[in-house]
Amino acid sequence: SQQGEEDPQALSIQEGENATMNCSYKTSINNLQWYRQNSGRGLVHLILIRSNEREKHSGRLRVTLDTSKKSSSLLITASRAADTASYFCATGGNQGGKLIFGQGTELSVKP
């Protein structure tokens, strides 16, 4: 299975601190995506990084991808209480495979 596995499962930080979440997967991928889910809501796409990219930025988000280690990290800088949510990585397969979602990291940012 190419399912992404997030680490840690839960993370609690203070507002203003940085939050780092990691994702590992098992097989080769075409891309890796990060999604956010606020409580009781649907998932929202944050960023997509392709297998030939190593780093990508979007606002306060920074994503890295290391295909040799089959891992990715999502860094949220200067976190805010509004960043409190679950964060999921999803891998898109190379052989036309569908997106496979991990179990998510639950981030709590305390004001």
Place this chain on the structure above:
Amino acid sequence: DAGVIQSPRHEVTEMGQEVTLRCKPISGHNSLFWYRQTMMRGLELLIYFNNNVPIDDSGMPEDRFSAKMPNASFSTLKIQPSEPRDSAVYFCASALDRAARGTQYFGPGTRLLVL
């Protein structure tokens, strides 16, 4: 754009009853996905369509589940008969391209409780 629209948002039913969940994808999107989310199993892909045609239904749990997409702007997921273990949040998502691995846009979900 209104985004992906799902109805109903909440459904409470008794075991054995038929449940129909509805989804309207984003206009112009040609891929549609049905997911189920539970605490125990996380987010599972049930089925996806491309240009209204079912492409992969390997995630459909059993024959009690069926999905249709009669046109580009409407899809249904039906459970008949429903069982308590079907209780979950069901999400519909759509995507612009035919690649099932591209960016997906999720609806708000239908929270189903089967008593």
